[in-house]
Amino acid sequence: MKNKLPAWNLSDLYSGIKDEKISQDMEKYKKLNEKLEKDYKGKISALSGEAFSQAMKIYEEIVVLGHFLGGFGYLNMCTQMNNKDATIFFQNISEKLTDYSKNSVFFSLEINQLSEEQIKKLLQNEKVANYKPWLDRLRLFKKYELSEEMESLLMEKSVTSSSAWVRLYDEYSAELKYVVDGKEYNDSEISKLTQDQNIELRHKAGREINRVSKENDNLFSFIYNMILKDKAIEDEKRGFKAPIDSQNLANNVEGEVVESLVASVTANYKNIAHRFYKLKAKWLGVEKLSYWDRNAPLPFEADKDYAWDEAVKIVLQAYQDFSPKLHEIALDFFDKNWIDVPVRNGKRSGAFAHPVSSHAHPYLFLNYTGKLRDVLTLAHELGHGCHMRLSGKQGELQDDTPLTLAEVASVFAESLTFKKLLETIDDDKLKLCLIAGKVNDMINTAIRQIAFHNFETRAHRERKLGEVSSEKFIAFWQEEMKESLGDYVEVNEDCEYIWSQVSHFYHLPFYVYAYSFADCVVNSLYSVYRGGKVENFADKYLHMLSETGVKKYDELLKPFGLDAKDEKFWNMGLGVISEYIDELERLDKKLRL
Ligand SMILES: [Zn+2]
Incomplete structure (x- = not known):
């Protein structure tokens, strides 16, 4: 793993934190929020279909800009958490976005006050009809909404009730210290110890987690x-x-x-x-x-190292065998530098796929160390990435996948790759370790x-x-x-x-x-x-992901x-x-x- 691993290129969004386009876009974001409020607040129920579609367009534009700015700020920071400029930049962007978006909070609330009749009428307009799935989702909660007065009271009081308890829990937990053999550990370090090869250490770590929880049980x-x-x-x-x-x-x-x-x-x-x-x-x-x-x-854990190129080859082959179309969508991530691969000083841990905006493309974040697990993680995040590109076709407001389906593309891609990996392994012990690890994960989920x-x-x-x-x-x-x-x-x-x-x-x-x-x-x-009984499975599957x-x-x-x-x-x-x-x-x- 000596050869240089690829880093992502964020210039598809902005050229850097000093890019002038950032302040221009932020200004535009502010103006559009103000415009939405000025032109439409208190007037939604009187709008014609055509006028409503105009309002939706502005709202959508606001969301797109927010995703570009917020997405760039976040991604730019993730690879350099030790760079103050990057963290402050992200903090500032987030605060401004929250601040300016206050003007448009009324929008969804007012839509939910419309009657079914009014919504039906609006949907007769073709442009509004395009937003039907978004409207449907928004209105799921209508039945359970309270009066505006009550809603705003609940929202204000949540700061000192439900969210206050969650905050107390989070802040208190984050400060907890664990001690094993005289050495101090934080939360994530101690849970890593419970997966150590040394059984004594594992048990000590586990008992310590339980002891600290007991000590704080009253709270x-x-x-x-x-x-x-x-x-x-x-x-x-x-x-x-x-x-x-x-x-x-x-x-x-x-x-x-x-x-x-x-x-x-x-x-x-x-x-x-x-x-x-x-x-x-x-x-x-x-x-x-x-x-x-x-x-x-x-105890007989066997592992094998995979060079980055080898990992890419295995994953892409698994994608190709399943569907050449999916393979083609996946290729862009490698050809266009949409993946940040190496472990670096100051880089966040873990892996994720970030959708950014349907008007741009997703980015993948990895910390590749060449282990089997890392090959599967690449397959997993790439699955998310391809899914995001497919669902992005529905536009900015309608590409959100609910939690219950959000892991379908990623875990499916992992399964395909897992099968491919097993095929490349002759050693039974290695095979057993690989399957045992997979089953362990599946049971946990x-x-x-x-x-x-x-x-x-x-x-x-x-x-x-x-x-x-x-x-x-x-x-x-x-x-x-x-x-x-x-x-x-x-x-x-x-x-x-x-x-x-x-x-x-x-x-x-x-x-x-x-x-x-x-x-x-x-x-x-x-x-x-x-089972092979569904015809054109792959095409149907890709179509499903897009919807x-x-x-x-x-x-x-x-x-x-x-x-x-x-x-x-x-x-x-x-x-x-x-x-x-x-x-x-x-x-x-x-x-x-
Ligand atoms: Zn995932």
Whole structure:
């Protein structure tokens, strides 16, 4: 990996932070926001279709400019977090964008005050009809909206209620220090230790996380109680029946479908998670895994280094084999320098794809170190990137993919590449390690998130009866962990307080099931693809990706003969994981591990 790795070229957006076009665009952004307010505030209900389409055009232009400016500021900073000019530049851009956009807040609120009749009339205009998916999404919440007075009171009070509790949790958690063998660690460092090759170190790190959580249990239990109650109050006012309902609406998914997902995953705990941990305990040479061994590397972990060029070749070949069209879309990222590849001093960690704007193109951010995992990460982020280019065709306001489908293209691309990688490997031990790593990830996404979901469902239900005690939270947590992890994982006092570490419980109640939902959807799709029974699968698949911002998931899945309301649907997705475990059992026998 000595040869120089490619860096991205952001000049498609601006030539640098001193580019004059930046202040020009910012000025334009400010003016357009002012214009929208001046010309349309208080007047939306009286607009003709034609006039309304003009307002929508201005609004769209504002969003495009905001994405260019904000996107550039963010990307420019990510590769040089140690450069003060870059961080201040981003901060200034963000503050200005927030400040100027206040003028246009009225816009969506006023649209939601229109009656169905008025909307219908507006939609008769052809130009307005183009925005129908955006309008539909906006109006999903109409039924649950309160009077303008109440809405603005709730918004103002949120600073001292719900968001205040989340902020307290975040700021307090960020300051926590963990000590192992006299050495101090922060949050992300200590969780890395729980994946160390050294079993002693892993357990010490895990116990320390639990100890620190216990030490702060009074505060965390109190905050969580407040968040549960705060949500219950607002839900009641808005008319949501169950605590999960508001999030289901945001995800545009019916309650029964989520229930069927939860039931199917819970029924598969044994066949998937328990079976895998039994194997893993054997590989680690223990009777039972400690709770903190779940993500441990295997003692015979084998890895192989992949030069960047080799990784690109494998990924592109996987794309090409699936669909030459997808391959062509992917090529641009390499040919036009849309990817930032190397690890650098001051560069943020992790990987992501950033859409920027449908009027430009996405950028991919990597920290490539040549490991197998990195090859799959390239496939993953490139999948997001291609998806963004396809859905971008719907325009700036309608290229947003809901959470439940946002990982389809990325995980699908990962599966294709994973298969390709397996084909290139002859060594059975390496193959076993590769599959075990994949299954470990899949269990953490598809299975574990549902155990989390079951925990929070019980917590919200219990809160209705009054304040929930710390002992109750622990009992719910331990029961859900035991059930999902099975007999080969020790669930004892070393992990009692870990529920308080799941930040999604605080940030966005009922968010976690979407991870499992998304994983099962993509696995079902992959399973259909492998089955080979759907004609022109690849073309249909690309078409589906182009419509994820404008159509609902059930409609999108129809061409593949998939129906999420059918119980068998979820089992099909889970079956993909189960088959990998079959393969692991086969390899385990063959290798006599
Ligand atoms: Zn992703």
